[in-house]
Amino acid sequence: MSFCVICKTSTAEKLSTVTEVGLETLRYACEVRGCDDICQFLDSCPDSLFVHSSCHKSFTHPKEVKILKLQLEEALCDRPVL
Ligand SMILES: [Zn+2]
Numbered sequence: 001m002s003f004c005v006i007c008k009t010s011t012a013e014k015l016s017t018v019t020e021v022g023l024e025t026l027r028y029a030c031e032v033r034g035c036d037d038i039c040q041f042l043d044s045c046p047d048s049l050f051v052h053s054s055c056h057k058s059f060t061h062p063k064e065v066k067i068l069k070l071q072l073e074e075a076l077c078d079r080p081v082l
Contacts, residue, residue, distance in 0.1 A: 002015055002048065002050045003015075003050065004050060004051050004052045004055050005018075005026075005038055005041055005042075005049060005050065005051055006026075006038065006051055006052070006055040006056065006059050007052065007055050011052065013052045013053075013054065014052075014053075015050040015051065015052060016050065016051060016052070016053050016056075017048065017049060017050060018049040018050070018051055018056070022051075022056065022060075023042065023049065025060045026038075026042065026051070026056065026059070026060060027039065027042055028060075028065070029059050029060040029065050030042065032065050032068045032069045032072060033059075033065075033068060
C-alpha cells in the first residue's frame, strides 16, 4: 500500500509521486528539519515515492525552511565551546 512519506499515512487525499526536483527539495527540508527517518527512506532509493501535495507543500515551504535553517545555524553558534 502506498502512503505519504511525510505524514506516513494514507488519507483520502490523492497521493502524488515525487519528481526529481521535488526530491531535492524534500531532502533539503528533511536535513533542516532533522527528519532522519525520512532522509533514510530517501537514501534507500525506494521504487516509488508518494506524498500528499499539501504535505510536500507545507514541509518544503521555502520561507519556513529558511527560518528553520537560520535557527539551526544560530543554535550551533550558541553552543558553548568545550
Ligand atoms: Zn501526507
